[in-house]
Amino acid sequence: MTRQPPGAALTTGALARRLGVSPTTLRSWDRRYGLGPAVRTDGRHRRWTPEDVAVLERMCRLTSTGVPPAEAARAARAGTGARVSRPPSRAAGPLPLGDVRQECRGLARAAVRLDAPAVEARLSEAVERYGVAVAWQEVMVPALHAVGRKWASSGDRYVEVEHLLSWHVSTVLRRRSRPPLPMDATARGPVLLACVPDEQHTLALEAVNAELGQLRVPARMFGAAVPAEALTAAVRRLGPAAVVLWSQARSTASPALARHIAATEWGPKGARGRPLVLLGGPGWAGRSLPGVSRPTGLREALDTLAGLHERS
Known part of the structure; x- marks a missing residue:
């Protein structure tokens, strides 16, 4: 040697x-x-x-x-001076990341190569090192946004990169989630997590769900495109402490639905309860609704939700 x-x-x-x-x-x-x-x-x-x-x-x-x-x-x-033939026009190039953590750069490179084992490893390492909240905001989200920007500016290219990255983000977040906690009849109700009707983007809610499990806050995840009637019925049946409504695009955000859920009551007369409604996602940008909270980020949302149960 x-x-x-x-x-x-x-x-x-x-x-x-x-x-x-x-x-x-x-x-x-x-x-x-x-x-x-x-x-x-x-x-x-x-x-x-x-x-x-x-x-x-x-x-x-x-x-x-x-x-x-x-x-x-x-x-x-x-060597660097070697000449190579350029790939077909569908080949994916590097992502526009800007000033991000090194772990995000490694994740983006792996995603562009469609290197699924490396994507999974980078995501798992980030969650293990920083926890869900930081890994989501500083590693996963910048990479997902960069793919989205490339997709928007490149026609149909990068669709496969976005799909692979999203799948593995979801896989890692669900693996991090603990089994749903049972509801204590003497405590406040669970947190309901739902996308508004016609909204299919669930990854941010999956991050919230994973972190609430780590904080031992009971949650019920309803996922994508929950019909308004079904969400209202769930609120009345479960008596939640809070409802998080996610909207990725302005076209799916519904102030009327948010007001309706915030006014939905349950329980016997004289002791009726209402949920705290939190609006999440860029679809709600520029909208201000009385009696409805709009956290500035994941950490603020988690602090609010955990605080509700600490006071119960």
Whole structure:
């Protein structure tokens, strides 16, 4: 084995974190394209030198712009001056992220490559390291917004990137959720989480649901496009402490529905209750409704909802 000074080589796991790919991807590139390390330990463990890292950084840059992996590998080994044929027009390029956490950049690179194991790993690592609220706001949301902007400006391109990323965000959030808590008859009712009618975007509510489970606040998740009549019936049956109404687009936001839910009562005469209604999502921007709360972000919403149950 070629001897290297201490600290000169990286392990596969460390390099994967640096590049924003999965260790499985690095091992696959080694087997398929010969992009292996120049140094291996006596136990055949990979150790990646700065020269190896430079090659793989070129590989990541090329694959993120849609160059086929085999062609990208030849160009990466040849150096930065190598010429490669450009992919068809549907190939996905890098996402416009701006100033974001490094974990978000790694997640975006993995999503553009449609590297599902790496996407799953980056999401799980972010949630484990920062918790749901921070991981959602500072890692998941910027990546999702960047995909959305690319999709909007590129016709039908990036649809597959958005679908894959959304699926794995949902998977990780649901895995983080605890089993629904039973309702205590002596305590306040649960938090109801629902998208307004015609609204299909549920990821933000899934983040709220996961974090409420961690806070031990009972919640009932109704998901996408809940009909107004069904939501009203659920409020009367469950007597919730709060109802969170999510609207992604202004076209789906319904002030009339929000007012109706806020005025819905349950319980016997003389002891009737009403829910606190929280409006979530950009669809509610610019709308101010008396007696209805519009938190500025996930953390404020969670603090409000947890506070209701702390006072019960």
